[in-house]
Amino acid sequence: MKMTMRWYGKQDDPVKIDYIRQVPGMTGIVGSLFDVPVGEVWPEDKILALKTDVEQAGLTLEVIESVNIHEDIKLGLPSRDRYIENYKETIRRLAKIGIKVICYNFMPVFDWMKTEMAYPLADGSTTMAFFLEGVQKTPQEVADDVMSQNEGLALPGWEPERLVDITKLIAQYQDVTEADLRNNLTYFLQQIIPVCEAVDIKMAIHPDDPPYSIFGLPRIVKNRDDLAYICEAVDSPYNGITMCTGSIGEDPDNDLVAIVAEFAKRDRIPFAHVRNVKFIEAGGRDCYESAHYSPYGSHDLFEVMAALYDNGFDGYIRPDHGRMIWGETGRPGYGLYDRALGAMYLTGLWEALEKRHV
Numbered sequence: 001m002k003m004t005m006r007w008y009g010k011q012d013d014p015v016k017i018d019y020i021r022q023v024p025g026m027t028g029i030v031g032s033l034f035d036v037p038v039g040e041v042w043p044e045d046k047i048l049a050l051k052t053d054v055e056q057a058g059l060t061l062e063v064i065e066s067v068n069i070h071e072d073i074k075l076g077l078p079s080r081d082r083y084i085e086n087y088k089e090t091i092r093r094l095a096k097i098g099i100k101v102i103c104y105n106f107m108p109v110f111d112w113m114k115t116e117m118a119y120p121l122a123d124g125s126t127t128m129a130f131f132l133e134g135v136q137k138t139p140q141e142v143a144d145d146v147m148s149q150n151e152g153l154a155l156p157g158w159e160p161e162r163l164v165d166i167t168k169l170i171a172q173y174q175d176v177t178e179a180d181l182r183n184n185l186t187y188f189l190q191q192i193i194p195v196c197e198a199v200d201i202k203m204a205i206h207p208d209d210p211p212y213s214i215f216g217l218p219r220i221v222k223n224r225d226d227l228a229y230i231c232e233a234v235d236s237p238y239n240g241i242t243m244c245t246g247s248i249g250e251d252p253d254n255d256l257v258a259i260v261a262e263f264a265k266r267d268r269i270p271f272a273h274v275r276n277v278k279f280i281e282a283g284g285r286d287c288y289e290s291a292h293y294s295p296y297g298s299h300d301l302f303e304v305m306a307a308l309y310d311n312g313f314d315g316y317i318r319p320d321h322g323r324m325i326w327g328e329t330g331r332p333g334y335g336l337y338d339r340a341l342g343a344m345y346l347t348g349l350w351e352a353l354e355k356r357h358v
């Protein structure tokens with residue numbers, strides 16, 4: 001297990017990388033370039049500059065989250081081939097500087113969806129939350145709501161220039177079924193996985209957040225069967241999953257621990273996001289992102305870590321999101337303090353598992 005934390009770069013992250021370095025057990029950064037338009041090849045000088053910044057802080061850069069997928073690839077338009085060629089070139093360039101895992105998602109239009117960015121908890125902290133009632137408006141209204149709560153910082157996957165006309169974006173998917181979207185993902189994987197095998201980079205698809213359809217859009221990374229389908233579509237260890245326990249765990253029908261165990265055993269989890277969610281009511285889907293510690297959420301993170309450990313997980317892990325605590329302000333979900341607590345908790349669970357198993 002290699003503990004990492006996401007960092008948005010020295011220009012755009014209020015969290016100093018030197019502070020991330022001080023979290024016990026922290027070895028690496030999960031980074032990205034946020035100023036390259038989706039679909040374009042990543043410039044080598046910018047990739048190298050990011051790597052230099054990370055290494056100067058005494059950390060490694062081996063995971064990229066995300067290299068986003070152009071909408072034309074998801075839609076299966078004829079223009080997709082040009083974007084897939086660009087994607088392959090970005091993979092080759094990332095391999096050159098030592099990247100081992102690329103996290104990506106295949107969600108139409110929206111990268112992730114929360115309806116509250118600062119939902120107040122009883123202890124005075126705030127956190128992100130999702131309420132079904134919050135998406136009973138037009139997609140444009142919902143998106144404007146999300147982007148107005150960004151504390152002035154760019155939100156990953158929410159490029160304002162791309163989301164300028166959401167109605168039009170959504171209309172493009174009107175006749176795209178889940179089967180179509182699956183075919184388009186398979187086509188993409190068939191093209192890129194041979195490149196990944198050649199340069200030793202593992203692809204890791206992030207589950208849909210939330211893991212069910214919103215606004216009538218097709219969703220294909222929601223549950224155990226979806227993950228199995230993707231793994232089998234191109235049967236290679238380089239075609240893997242970002243096991244996001246918070247996303248898979250947002251559907252109470254998903255048996256989270258069993259899913260983690262199965263895909264760890266199949267060696268398809270090169271990267272894990274481990275966090276907890278708390279359902280507002282048992283059986284319902286409305287939930288908030290709780291503290292990582294199991295008693296505060298609806299999932300048992302000890303059992304999640306044990307499922308990883310017992311099934312030979314040796315990939316990268318990050319605490320994913322955190323609450324805003326101790327008066328910190330910043331990018332929703334990506335403050336330093338609660339993610340540091342989450343990382344330390346997960347590292348502690350891992351130490352206990354290792355010592356009990358020797």
Ligand SMILES: [Mn+2]
Pocket residue numbers: 206244246247273320
């Ligand atoms: Mn995640």
